[in-house]
Amino acid sequence: MNILFYESPKDGAGERLQREVEALIPQEEKEIHCSIESLSRRLRQPHNKLGIAVLLTEDLKSLSDLLSIREVLLDLRIILILPDRKEATIAMGHALHPRFLSYADSNFKDVAAVLKKMIGLSDNNNN
């Protein structure tokens, strides 16, 4: 199963996130998209092999962009990383039905722990 990442190339949080999860996922099972256009294009192709998406939003704009393609995202198990902890931002985030919610200012150890468990579950289901 491939894991899809969405993160901005200019965002330092993206690098921190990759460092935290690199031991969990082989490079060839990772798909990283750095623009909403690229992500949207990918999700409009058959994506049976994709199961989990880790979406890192650096600001409200990138969160709004994700909401604009909400319909194609809902098939995936989403780990969503929000740009801030404001109530309104969190409410926007819940519209994507994330299976786990974290924040861009965290150390992403929680994201890695949840991702590890999700990958384990998916592998068990596929076997």
Added chain:
Amino acid sequence: MSNILIIDDDKMLCDMLCRHIGYMGHDATYSLTLEQGHKEISSKTFDVVFLDVRLPDGNGLDALPGIRKTPAQPEVIIITGDGDPDGAELAIRSGAWDYIEKPASIEKMTLPLVRALQYRKEKTTGKPAVALKREGIVGESPRMKACFDLLAQAANSNTNVLINGETGTGKELFAQAIHDNSPRSNNNFVVVDCAALPETLVESVLFGHIKGAFTSADRAQDGLIKQAHEGTLFLDEVGELPLPVQKTFLRVLQEHCFRPVGSKLEVESDFRLVAATNRDLDEMVQSGRFRNDLMFRLKALTIKLPPLREHHRDIIDLSLYHVAKLCERHKTGTKGFSPEFFEALAGYNWPGNVRELINALDTALAAARHDHTLFPRHLPINIRIHAARTSVSKNPPAKDGAKVNADSFKTLPSLWDFRKTAANEAERRYLQDLISITKYNLNEARRISGLSRSRLYELLKKHKISVP
């Protein structure tokens, strides 16, 4: 004013009950025999029927199901002088509202009447005025319709709901639909994936934490329960919730108050709970892996979603809906369906349920690409194999096919030979279909099959398939 019918051979009781019901502002009439009662029911609409068991021309319990099935579906209150537990059980199982043993006080007889009339009134007025919003939930089979009735009931109340069903049956879609149709729909629908949360994170994720509550808690954070305030909290895979957390969560469910990790102050949250599981919670309670008290709290209203194999007739509607959606998503033209395509879908047992069906349709659309019609060939191989095997088992060989005797063993080929012949035959059929579907377009045939030009020619030659 409601209409009440009493079917009892005790005229004195009938007169007294009629008079009393009249005082209550309703219209009551009586029949002394079953036959007369049936005539009344067929000529007039009744809301409630008092029905005696021993009548001169038959048994009231036998007549009960028929009365319940009449268009008005009246509530039936059984009144009997020969009460017994088995009769009471039979009455309730047959749809009776209540079972009263005679002699009984007039109050004891009219209280169930008041309740039954109240129930009918609420049932009529409580029906949703608008159609249910059920995005992505497709089905017209009786099993699904029964689930939609429960969905409407859940949306109109604030009670806890447990959605039970195999993986891929659409539990989350139902949870979302309950939220979308409820008065809480403008607030958050918060998903808690109990299976994905490591045990060390569950409490802080659910209840939140204060700054410094643990090593990495460098700032305070609300938990998901708080974020579901005035909205819906959806506990997916609730069976995976660790036992210690179950105990804490039970209290939260009772009081809607909790303490974030590290905090001494209680926080309130007015959330509505919907939980889902593919596990048998009763069995988990028996084996000590789930709390009995929590299970009963969760089960206030249970929606059991049927596996797809138990509502096969919805497969066509589901396919039409999802293919249209996928074509729109992939920005391809719409596709037609060959009858055999639906036959192959209907012949499969779908262990992965609707989710597996959607994945199969997605695969079929990818395989069909520029084709206008979906054929079984476009489906994943496991479904095609199943369809092929089923068609063979439906048409067993006529000559001694069912009998395997000692001679059969002698004539059976070796597994290697059998496999080689079967593979050869499958290859021949595949190539014939390939050429037929592509209308002899060899470039297209190469694209679909993934074969090189020389290998394709070689195989066509081997199987004597000519291309004009």
